[in-house]
Amino acid sequence: MKQETRKEEIVRVAAKLFKEKGYSAVSMRDLASAMGMRAASLYNHINSKQDILKEIIISIAELFTKGMNEILASDRSNIEKLKHIIELHVTISSQNANGMASLNNDWMHLEDQLVYYMELRHNYEDNFRAILKNGIESNEIRGSKPEIMLFSMLSTLRSLYLWIPKKEDLNPKELSATLNEILINGISK
Amino acid sequence: MKQETRKEEIVRVAAKLFKEKGYSAVSMRDLASAMGMRAASLYNHINSKQDILKEIIISIAELFTKGMNEILASDRSNIEKLKHIIELHVTISSQNANGMASLNNDWMHLEDQLVYYMELRHNYEDNFRAILKNGIESNEIRGSKPEIMLFSMLSTLRSLYLWIPKKEDLNPKELSATLNEILINGISK
DNA sequence: CATGCAAACTAACGATTGTTAGTTTTTTAA
DNA sequence: TTAAAAAACTAACAATCGTTAGTTTGCATG
Structure with a gap:
């Protein structure tokens, strides 16, 4: 169990x-x-104050990028990939609930790293959208509006940080399963 | 076509x-x-600056409360009520996209009206949840986790303000119908 | 006990904040 | 045309902002 440095403590308290x-x-x-x-x-x-924000946001954004890359590299069906994306969001949001607030609401106050952050986010959304489109083409997913599906799923997943801390008794596994049921089975044949 | 007052113009520009x-x-x-x-x-x-925020947020919050009360008073199935809630969000978000940002992200900076706002929001969520629970009891809605359904639907509906302005060609009717398909048919038998 | 360093401190900086007071300009109405 | 009202202005206020400089404290290692 690695002891957190004073700097890490400042960043953690700042995120809260x-x-x-x-x-x-x-x-x-x-x-x-x-x-x-x-x-x-x-x-x-x-x-600087900016630097604290950067530490919070960029580290989480890179967790998402890393997770997405692993999912893309895996040899799974598109539906299975979506399931893993949901798990990725639940895991990261459980462990960084406070930081997710900054990532969602304060990213525009990044200065030097704004372009980099927007690139990560853009790529993430592109990859997410591609999985949905592939799923539709291969008849795994029902429906003809991948853009709205993407928006709807991402809206729910990006809001998890608001909701997870209020349900302390909830374990990530069960939450992932339920979200999977609601979000995935809802759009699959 | 009523001309907007200078005050209304200030509030509108501020919201942006x-x-x-x-x-x-x-x-x-x-x-x-x-x-x-x-x-x-x-x-x-x-x-005051605070007063501008109040004008933006409270007026929209009262639109939601009014819309929800009309839906509750109507004699429709629970599924039909959900469909109307979706339309309510699409309509309000289309017409107040900028203000929705303040409602979602800056409500905590209300001071005198903070308690009032939180009361409106709490009641709105209670009514929404009640419709979901009634729908489950009456076998209109599949699933056993109304709390997670509520969270998921509200997350999507509350994020509409981010997404609607990017799709100018989209008309509200069609968006409502598609969201209905994704959100409602996904959880109904 | 002495030395060196990490981590706290006090004091202050120039810039910016929301807001007020008092004045001038512009528009409206008689 | 003139008086009143509305809406802009200049100047300034006390408070707070992020940050820097320089100093002191406390602890670990020799």
Whole structure:
């Protein structure tokens, strides 16, 4: 069990505050107060407020990219791939619920890394869409509007961070299974 | 065709800016600049920055409450009621796409009206959940997890504001029908 | 006990925040 | 044409913003 560094602790606490009020509404003095120190002391560990946001968002975005690449590389049916995408979102959202808030709502405040983030997100959505289209072509998936399916599934999966922390008794396996039932069986023949 | 007042124009332009960067990151000088005036001049028409947020969010929240009450009062099956809820979201999101961003992401910055807003939202969700539960009891709806169904449907419907403006060629009727197919037929027997 | 470093501190900076007071310009109505 | 009302303006306020400089504290290692 690796001990978390002071910097990691700051980023973790910042993510929690950012979830509650949004990145822009949290001051460095708010964050320092939550850490039990003065604002200036934060700068012994981090470079800037922006840098904290970058740490939060980019690390999670890269988790999604990594997960998607593994799913794409696997030799499974398209329906099976969708099932694994759902599991990917449930897993990441369970472990980074606070950070997911920044990723969803504060990505536009990235500056140097904005283009990089948008590229990751764009590629992720492209890959997701391709799986849906392939599934329709191969008759695994019913329906003719992959764009709306993508939107609907992603909306649910991206909102998991709001909902998971309120159901502490819920285990990820069971949630994945239920979401799979609702999201996948709903569009498959 | 009623001409919009200067105040209404300010609120409309503010909603657009709030969607792009979030309430906290938009300054009164940003808003004034977008209106082609000085920040101090805004105060001839509005009381405070907070007040603009209130106008945006509460008016939309009351549209949802009104729509839900009409659906509850109607004499329809639970499945039909869900279909009308979807239409309600599509209609409101089409006509208030920018405002929906504030409602979803900046409601926590309401101060005086925070309790009122949360009450409206809570009641809305309660009514939505009740329709799902009744539908399950009366065998209209398949499945045993109304809470996850509610979460999934609401996530999609609340995200419509992000997606509708990107598809200008799409008409609300057709979108409602497609969402109905994906969201409702997916969970009905 | 002494040294060095990590991590806290105080104090302050220039910029920006929402907002007010008081004044001038523009539009409306008699 | 003139008076009133609406809507813009300039200037400034106290508060807060992210951040830097320089200093002190506490702990680990020699």
